[in-house]
Amino acid sequence: MSALRLVTSAARRAPRSFALGRRGYAEAADKISLSLVLPHQALFTSADVVQVNLAAATGDMGILANHAPTIEPLRPGVVEVIEAGSQSKKWFVSGGFATVHPNNKLTINAVEAAPLDAFSAEAVRANLQEALKVVAGNGAEEDKVEARIEADVYEALQHALTK
Numbered sequence: 001m002s003a004l005r006l007v008t009s010a011a012r013r014a015p016r017s018f019a020l021g022r023r024g025y026a027e028a029a030d031k032i033s034l035s036l037v038l039p040h041q042a043l044f045t046s047a048d049v050v051q052v053n054l055a056a057a058t059g060d061m062g063i064l065a066n067h068a069p070t071i072e073p074l075r076p077g078v079v080e081v082i083e084a085g086s087q088s089k090k091w092f093v094s095g096g097f098a099t100v101h102p103n104n105k106l107t108i109n110a111v112e113a114a115p116l117d118a119f120s121a122e123a124v125r126a127n128l129q130e131a132l133k134v135v136a137g138n139g140a141e142e143d144k145v146e147a148r149i150e151a152d153v154y155e156a157l158q159h160a161l162t163k
Helices: 003-013 121-136 141-162
Strands: 032-037 042-049 051-056 059-063 070-074 077-082 088-093 096-101 105-110 113-115
Touching: 032 051, 032 077, 042 077, 051 070, 051 105, 077 141, 088 105, 088 141, 121 141
Parallel strands: 032 105
Antiparallel strands: 032 042, 051 059, 051 077, 070 096, 077 088, 088 113, 096 105
């Protein structure tokens, strides 16, 4: 019996007591359970928050309660966590993955993250210029590729600081 027919016949025989989850709009009282973790530290562990805005590879997105389950790669950018009372915390992440689970759970696994207010605009600008010099220079190709990645992150950070 093919795998598809096996699954189909099993589904027909399954009890109908399984409730299908229905998606709807998030209510103001609805929360999403956020876990924001780094390889060396957990910034949030199952914290109830109102909304999370993040820089996905496909574009910026906001996650509210009752969001459709998805897995999104993150590009360098800001993860904004909006807690109850409209308090907002912003973190700059260098990349990672965001996973929206059923039942209002969001897990963000980031490579590196730091509070956005921990960065100096002048230092970012200086480091960006240095990275761009290496990219435009006559150095080894490996150094140029690393400098291009560094410049991309500094450009995203510079953009985040000017918002």
